[in-house]
Amino acid sequence: MIEIEKMGKPAVPIVSGRFELDAIASARAFAMPDLQFVLVPRIYRNLAIDECISQTEAAIDDLIGILTSEIDEAREAPQITTTERFEGDDRYDAVQRMNDDFILRDWGDAMPLYPPTQEAVDALIEGTNLPADHLVCDMPPGFGLATVEKIAINSAMAGAKPEQMPVIIAGVKALSEIGDQGGKSLLMSTSPHAPMLVVNGPIAKEIGINPKSALGPGRDNQVNITIGRAFSLCLRNIGYWYPGHMDMDTIGTTRKFVHCVAENEEMSPWEPFHVNQGFKAEESAISVFITDGELDVQDQGNVTAEGLLKTIAYGSTFGTRSLGERHTSERLIFMPPDVARPVGAQGFTKRGAREFLHHNANHSLGKMIQFMPLEGEARVAANWKWLESHTEQERLNMTVPLLESADRFYVLVIGADRAKTLVMPSGPSPATVGIDQYIG
């Protein structure tokens, strides 16, 4: 709608009630803060036809009014202060008051925040070679200006250390380089899409990012959690990824407490992931994936490469697919050393393992499209229209490749001992950014 307004033509979207704040936030983010919209009570997608019609008829006066009347009152952008002050009986009390206020404004993740004092922020900026006012990128989905200072403020709130700053900065930059505008649409989706950060290269060991049992809470993952939390707070306060505004998730996911892990390069039979992405092994880099779920794929009996990979291939078949012209879904596979090493030892290169996974990951088309009615659905691309002539049972009986190609399987070696692989639906393709360029 904004693009049409920019062409000089009045435009108005019809928006359901839950998306009112999203519409306002999006209008501001996409540079037309006064764009007007018509509100209807319920989301059309799950309404019967007569309900679609009746709630549209009830909104027609508003719709015509917006198309034929000038705006009465412009929406003002909130003023952003430079500093905030809190008085308390002592420092502890003042920090508590800061936390109460920040959480009320939704600037935090609901867990205690470290106070981002000037001293704390200056110390973090010392961890990079960039000046405070350096613009790293416009951070999606709300496209806030991700300066080094703003990244440092949010990192300070997470309790980050100066040596972690180059990783956090590179992570923020990498998100902005994913797919279409940093995966903006996926971040704003009603499905639980969330970033996943993976660090490769010497810096992982130097600063203590755990490559083994890397996703849980506790001492061993303190650095993983801190970097992920810093990134999460940047995404919130720089990227405007606020729930109900630009994060429209239906239920949500704990993966939105963004995780950061390192690849277990020492226990991998293959080249590190960042080498596949064009970096040298001795360089450090961070990759950002967008994940959409996770499944533990257990295989405690197989010892052959083929058996282990077939189990993962089958385990990868959960999830859904669209009937768009291209099938862009991917799978991010965290393969533990107890799976990767026998597969590698039995002659599989990483590329070979990905090809084998692709050839063995097939599934019922009818199940993957979730029994969706095809007739009249514009999201069925022309190259899939032929499906309309088949019965539901025929669609269920059709077996198709899970993904478009082997390129869409990403295999990273992560984890402790045990043959338990973590498979995550993911996409669009990850972005990888070098870390060394930001080290002070």
Add this chain to the structure above:
Amino acid sequence: MHLLEVLNPVATQRGVLTAMTTTPRPASLDNKTVGLLWSGTHGGDVALKRAGEMIQERFQNVSVNFYTGGNYPAPPPIVKQAGEECDVVIGATAD
């Protein structure tokens, strides 16, 4: 008493710095071409078509064009076509 001063973590948005105003509105939809831009999701097409019908009932000589790009957000070529061919455009994401 302790005074704690902290820095604000919220960034300025690019869209705020480059904000544009909306287009001037016509006084009436008489003799206008109304674009209906559908994102492809169930129900949105029904809503748009009913809105188009009601506008035709209330105004004189209104043409209605229906567009679908089959996805959200609508593909840029479809958006451009709707903007070029119509005087006003109504959209529905079905959300």
